[in-house]
Amino acid sequence: MIPRTLRRQTPRTGVDWFLTVLRVAALTVVALGLLAFIAQEIDRDNPFARWANPDATGLTGEQFWGLIVSGVSQGAMYGLIALGYSMVYGVLGFINFAHGEVFMVGAMTGMIASNKLADAGMWESNFVGSLVLIVVVSVIVCSLTAVIMERVAYRPLRGQPRLIPLITSIGVSFFIQNASIVLLGPAAKAYPDVPDWVKTKHTFLQIEGSKILVILVAAASMACLWYVVERTKSGRAMRAVAEDAEIAELMGIDVNRTIVKVFALGGAMAGMAGILWGILFRSVIHSTGFLPGIKAFSAAVVGGIGHLGGAMTGGLTIGVAESVGPLVILEPLGVSGVSQLRDAVAFAVLIGVLLLRPSGIFGERLPAEDRT
Amino acid sequence: MTGSASVAGSAVPTRPEALSAPPRPAFSHDWRRIARIGAIAALGQMFIALSNMPVRLDERLVVKPVLSLGYLVLLFLPVAVGYRHGHQTVREGVPVSRPGLHEVVGGFSCGLLAGGGLSVLAVLLAHFDLREPLVNWSPILLDLLAFGNNTWFAAVIWLVIGAGLGAAGGAVRLLGPVSRRAVVTMALAVAGAAVLESLVVDLAEGMGLEALADRLYARRGGVNWNSALGLAGVCGVLAVIGRGRLRHARLRHAELQGTKRTRANAALIALTAAALIVLPLFAGKLTNELLANVGLFVLLALGLNVVVGLAGILDLGYVAFFAVGSYCAAVLTAATSPRITPEMPWLVALVVVVVITGLVGLFIGAPVIRMRGDYLAIVTLGFGEIIRLLFLSDWLSGWFGGAQGITKIPAAGIFGLTEVSGTDPRRVFYLVLVFCALAVYVSWRLERSRLGRAWMAVREDETVAEAMGINTVNVKLMAFVVGAVLGSFSGAIFAAKVGSVFPASFLILVSIVILVVVIFGGMGNIVGVIAGAAVLIGVLGGPKQPGLLVEFSEFKLLIYGALLIWMMLARPAGLIPSVRRTRELHQHEMAQDAWLQGQVDDEDEGKEARSSTAAARR
Structure with missing residues (x-):
């Protein structure tokens, strides 16, 4: 047994107290909001609900289900992007800030390809076939983008303190965004119209076709990725490099090539997510990658960075939180115009997780030199 | 030059002289390397052409009537790759071959490929419809590439131009140090004259020297070709005569000790201050506006420099403090602010602003301070975005006006002496100047204080710093607070200058631009940061503010991104590196040098390397 006096090495400072207060306050707000929401759902005129927000309307069951479904479908997309952050962090120990831009490149490629297909008439006649086609194109383009990025901007900086590649990746992100503006123009660009069965709600659980499609595709890609990482030889190499690059090299693994594969795989997932974005929102602009990128990073942190299942879980958590959170926690507390605060809620979840449990739900897996 | 050589030897840690070998054979090349460099350049040329840069920049003449900025961006890359091809990595103990025909031929091949990119592009553009996804290039591009002739002419002429320029770039390697310096000075002089055109014309008018400006510049922009030749000649001669003088003077300054050094520094500062106070008097409105913008960014960059450069905390949400400063000043001074209207005088409001922003700095800093550096970066970015979203939201629009912002912010009154508002940029500039001077003084004193040394210790190694008894x-919290306060000055002036604040002025990209300025100038170095802001914001412009090269406004963010990558790869210490920081970044190399010179035992090379550089400095 360690004596109680020795367990805590550093003295409690003002910052610690402040953090404790902050944690308690955050939990209180969430708890109060939830209670007020439940109170409103039980009876709109009950005094607690009235006290919290006299104008609150509450949600019908159908609305609530709709929020959950759109949260899950967006969350699945965030999860796919988060895989890229998580894998790169697991292997190299730095945040590839430009990964969100790879996702944007995927959505842009999908837009260009699908519009070309629509011009050729194939989009209407064979929707599923053309979808597969644009997924393939987008995955290839995104993998290439990620690999080039690694080669040009990150490989020369390997082994530097981790803030250096992070700053570089901010530059890469800025560059790709603005390259998209100067090449493709600053306006938002639309995907071609999709068939009716994608747009309408289905009797099956009252979900739009597009959302079913997104969830299915995300699940399938996740399964493929799991297979590659856990069952193939290159996957084993990746895990070995993530465990300890130096030892892996001594065991005869080509570390450079493995890192390239990691980037390619992460890029492929981002490309897939880009197409899913196209299906969900059918519009893409140069800044499309920024917010989903940040949210996906949050997802990776929430799930525990370096952890594949964690990335997906984190994605779903963030997606549902940002879709349900404003209406279930903020609206009952009398915050007006809550839908504008979606993104703020996503950031707040990130900050909250880092305050409450910085290693995420499943615990983080870091490269050897970053473990302390 | 013997005197200067001894000075140089004592002040700079010298690298061992490179051995020289005979020139490499002219036609024996690493063709894969040439193909790689050439392919990258060709893609770069295509990208530049498709981004519509040449057409947009064609309106701006550099040398009238022969060279426009548009052509310059197309001509630059072949020369650069031609020069780059001749680069040889200097390795200890491995001889470096003297440049010869090899470099020219290599440059020729690289340039040929680079030009080939444009030839291919011209043919592609003429025969395929690329406007469907790539909407931004304009059909004028084809004319521009073909010099008014047909496509095939364009294809051939760009091969010729590329090859010629590539060979010229390679040939620069053949020049001796003196002539190379002369060539570089000449090119820089003409480019500088062209870039600074509006500034020079404006100042010349203010001083009654229109004749001179008319002589130098043509009526509708651009340097006259004969003046360009004259200027190049004069500068070339000056470069040859003055070679080493500047360096010599700088080294002598570095050698000065005690009171002499203080006196020299005071003289330098007085001279700079005098120039900065006198020049705006002769300058017109636009120039003063530009100076005021540069000043605002200098202020922001100095604040971020404390956080990033001194304490080593990567704060990506720095714009939050700028926003809070602006909004506070707006709420406190404007009669139109939605909820509370204290209508304080600006200076009183400034005190409140400083207190509030300091508290916000504490509030943002406290939760993030324990996080790992990279998490901290993303979370501060999140805070920056949250603060903007809160200002934008309907929820707080009762306080801050939502998307409409706060307008009709009154001018800043200074003790009832003057009123500073955007209508008179000269006064804004003087106000900014005062605060910049304050910020420089504060950063300078802090850098040498106990706190500053603690910051640098934390930056270099947090664990060691903690072990040394630093809290x-x-x-780190202090760094956040100081940075926040410096940023809030800029915000308060910005509010008074523009007269209105909107959430759209505080996008994350402002943070990134400030970060680029700090990194470009040199993290942790006050002079570097000021120079960085002057060059980047002055020439290219800020996120919303135009710079001297107004034509670049569409492309400046692209250039900022590229610059950030390039700086991190090629010159991580920045334009003017901070001495201490450089030592930190290049510790390995210095240790290696020292080891090669036989000064170090293998066991404790780090310690020894430092003492050996210290010995070299003595």
Whole structure:
């Protein structure tokens, strides 16, 4: 047994107290909001609900289900992007800030390809076939983008303190965004119209076709990725490099090539997510990658960075939180115009997780030199 | 030059002289390397052409009537790759071959490929419809590439131009140090004259020297070709005569000790201050506006420099403090602010603003201070975005006006002496100048204080710093607070200058631009940061503010991104590196040098390397 006096090495400072207060306050707000929401759902005129927000309307069951479904479908997309952050962090120990831009490149490629297909008439006649086609194109383009990025901007900086590649990746992100503006123009660009069965709600659980499609595709890609990482030889190499690059090299693994594969795989997932974005929102602009990128990073942190299942879980958590959170926690507390605060809620979840449990739900897996 | 050589030897840690070998054979090349460099250049040329840069920049003449900025961006890359091809990595103990025909031929091949990119593009554009996804290039591009002739002419002429320029770039390697310096000075002089055109014309008018400006510049922009030749000649001669003088003077300044050094520094500062106070008097409105913008960014960059450069905390949400400063000043001074209207005088409001922003700095800093550096970066970015979203939201629009912002902010009154508002940029500039001077003084004193040394210790190694008894948490929080306060000055002036604040002025990209300025100038170096802001904001412009090269406004963010990558790869210490920081970044190399010179035992090379550089400095 360690004596109680020795367990805590550093003295409690003002910052610690402040953090404790902050944690308690955050939990209180969430708890109060939830209670007020439940109170409103039980009876709109009950005094607690009235006290919290006299104008609150509450949600019908159908609305609530709709929020959950759109949260899950967006969350699945965030999860796919988060895989890229998580894998790169697991292997190299730095945040590839430009990964969100790879996702944007995927959505842009999908837009260009699908519009070309629509011009050729194939989009209407064979929707599923053309979808597969644009997924393939987008995955290839995104993998290439990620690999080039690694080669040009990150490989020369390997082994530097981790803030250096992070700053570089901010530059890469800025560059790709603005390259998209100067090449493709600053306006938002639309995907071609999709068939009716994608747009309408289905009797099956009252979900739009597009959302079913997104969830299915995300699940399938996740399964493929799991297979590659856990069952193939290159996957084993990746895990070995993530465990300890130096030892892996001594065991005869080509570390450079493995890192390239990691980037390619992460890029492929981002490309897939880009197409899913196209299906969900059918519009893409140069800044499309920024917010989903940040949210996906949050997802990776929430799930525990370096952890594949964690990335997906984190994605779903963030997606549902940002879709349900404003209406279930903020609206009952009398915050007006809550839908504008979606993104703020996503950031707040990130900050909250880092305050409450910085290693995420499943615990983080870091490269050897970053473990302390 | 013997005197200067001895000075140089004592002040700079010298690298061992490179051995020289005979020139490499002219036609024996690493063709894969040439193909790689050439392919990258060709893609770069295509990208530049498709981004519509040449057409947009064609309106701006550099040398009238032969060279426009548009052609310059197309001509630059072949020369650069031609020069780059001749680069040889200097390795200890491995001889470096003297440049010869090899470099020219290599440059020729690289340039040929680079030009080939444009030839291919011209043919592609003429025969395929690329406007469907790539909407931004304009059909004028084809004319521009073909010099008014047909496509095939364009294809051939760009091969010729590329090859010629590539060979010229390679040939620069053949020049001796003196002539190379002369060539570079000449090119820079003409480019500088062209870039600074509006500034020079404006100042010349203010001083009644229109004749001179008319002589130098043509009526509708651009340097006259004969003046360009004259200027190049004069500068070339000056470069040859003055070679080493500047360096010599700088080294002598570095050698000065005690009171002499203080006196020299005071003289330098007085001279700079005098120039900065006198020049705006002769300058017109636009120039003063530009100066005021540069000043605002200098202020922001100095604040971020404390956080990033001194304490080593990567704060990506720095714009939050700028926003809070602006909004506070707006709410406190404007009669139109939605909820509370204290209508304070600007200076009184400034005190409140400083207190509030300091508290916001504490509030943002406290939760993030324990996080790992990279998490901290993303979370501060999140805070920056949250603060903007809160200002934008309907929820707080009762306080801050939502998307409409706060308008009709009154001018800043200074003790009832003057009123500073955007209508008179000269006064804004003087106000900014005062605050910049304050910020420089504060950063300069802080850098040498106990707190500053603690910051640098935390930056270099947090664990060691903690072991040395530094309270890292408090020290890092102080960095946040100081940075926040410096940023809030800029915000308060910005509010008074523009007269209105909107959430759209505080996008994350402002943070990134400030970060680029700090990194470009040189993290942790006050002079570097000021120079960085002057060059980047002055020439290219800020996120919303135009710079001297107004034509670049569409492309400046692209250039900022590229610049950030390039700086991190090629010159991580920045334009003007901070001495201490450089030593930190290049510790390995210095240790290696020292080891090669036989000064170090293998066991404790780090310690020894430092003492050996210290010996070299003595």
